[in-house]
Amino acid sequence: MPLFKRNPFGHILLLKRFLIQVLGVISHGRYRKFNDLQIEGMDILRNLPDKNVLFISNHQTYFADVASMFHVFNAALKGRDDNIRNIGYLWNPKLNIYYIAAGETMRAGLLPKIFAYVGSVSVERTWRSEGKDIKRKVKMSDISNIRMALNDGWVITFPQGTTTPFKPIRRGTAHIIKTCKPIVVPIVIDGFRRSFDKKGLMIKKRNVLQSMVIKEPLEIDYENEEVSSIIEKIEYAIEQHPSFLKVLTPKQIKEEQEYREKRRFWGSEHQSEE
Numbered sequence: 662m663p664l665f666k667r668n669p670f671g672h673i674l675l676l677k678r679f680l681i682q683v684l685g686v687i688s689h690g691r692y693r694k695f696n697d698l699q700i701e702g703m704d705i706l707r708n709l710p711d712k713n714v715l716f717i718s719n720h721q722t723y724f725a726d727v728a729s730m731f732h733v734f735n736a737a738l739k740g741r742d743d744n745i746r747n748i749g750y751l752w753n754p755k756l757n758i759y760y761i762a763a764g765e766t767m768r769a770g771l772l773p774k775i776f777a778y779v780g781s782v783s784v785e786r787t788w789r790s791e792g793k794d795i796k797r798k799v800k801m802s803d804i805s806n807i808r809m810a811l812n813d814g815w816v817i818t819f820p821q822g823t824t825t826p827f828k829p830i831r832r833g834t835a836h837i838i839k840t841c842k843p844i845v846v847p848i849v850i851d852g853f854r855r856s857f858d859k860k861g862l863m864i865k866k867r868n869v870l871q872s873m874v875i876k877e878p879l880e881i882d883y884e885n886e887e888v889s890s891i892i893e894k895i896e897y898a899i900e901q902h903p904s905f906l907k908v909l910t911p912k913q914i915k916e917e918q919e920y921r922e923k924r925r926f927w928g929s930e931h932q933s934e935e
Contacts, residue, residue: 669809672778674756680779681731685751688728692745695867696856698729700744702875703737705846709878711757713811715843717834719826719899720819721853724776725861727760730817730848731779733873734758757814761807763822772862782810804837811841820895824859827901835891842883847876847898 666674692698720726731754732745739750764783767773777783784803810816820834838845852871857864879894896902 668757669813670782670806677756677779678754680775681754681756682751684728684776684779685732685735685754686748688725689732689745689748691725691857691864692729692732692871695864696852696869696871698733698745698852698871698873700733700873700875702877703733703741703743705875705877706734706737707740709815709844709846712814713841713843714815714846715811715838715841716815716817716846716848717820717895717899718817718848718850719901720821720824721826721850722824722857722859722861723762723766724773725853725857726819726850727762727776727817728861729850729853729871729873730760731758733875734815755814758817759810759814760817761819782806782816804840807837808841811843816843820899821901824854827903827906830892830895830901832888832892834895835888838881838891839883839886839888845879845881845895847879847895849874849876849900 668674668677716730718726718730732750735754736745736750738755741747741750759780759782762777762781762783764785767777767781767783784807785800807816818834818837820830821828822831837843850871850873852869853861856866856869856871876898879898881891881894893902
């Protein structure tokens with residue numbers, strides 16, 4: 662690698678590699694020591710092309726989600742099977758991994774600016790700014806930067822644009838998919854909200870089971886499929902469709918237990934089957 666070779670965004674690859682290695686060493690224990698990250702589907706990553714791949718995922722913290730994916734992606738490409746043991750996979754990391762993030766977040770301090778250098782494609786939110794709801798047009802330069810990142814490598818996006826669960830999918834993600842025609846790989850994560858603070862920088866609780874499930878690429882008809890159909894596919898793929906909210910409440914669980922007790926009292930012969 663030439664000493665000062667740069668990526669399409671002007672970032673020096675040697676510096677980016679150094680930052681990935683340093684931040685990787687610092688963060689590794691968050692997924693292996695303080696908490697346990699269980700992974701499924703790392704073999705899928707090894708079968709993907711080097712460019713034009715879009716990862717879509719639900720979102721639980723600002724930075725811990727992305728950091729874990731950098732670990733998992735690099736470990737998978739070095740032959741690991743559903744684990745990130747032996748941090749040697751960071752010796753020669755994949756440098757063309759990017760993630761889409763709000764420019765407002767990535768400008769908020771020195772540490773976010775360092776994270777941005779590692780691979781952020783910063784965009785301006787069209788619906789919220791400085792904690793207030795707004796409405797503004799999409800910047801064409803943001804779309805161009807996302808396209809540039811896809812043309813260079815892998816891009817991670819959180820299509821809900823927020824860490825709040827079950828929020829609507831932003832239509833911009835579907836438009837990017839129809840325009841750039843990337844391979845779309847869903848990822849479902851869990852446990853990060855319980856183990857980290859909202860920013861994903863501080864460990865809030867230890868011994869939390871974290872999980873990351875990498876799914877097979879979505880089947881999308883880029884030319885003919887409607888935006889609404891793509892959005893619905895994304896909702897189901899990252900398990901953020903409203904139907905996933907249909908779970909028992911604590912009250913319903915209690916009522917169900919009381920009902921079972923009554924059935925036992927009645928001497929139902931089918932109790933054991935229930």
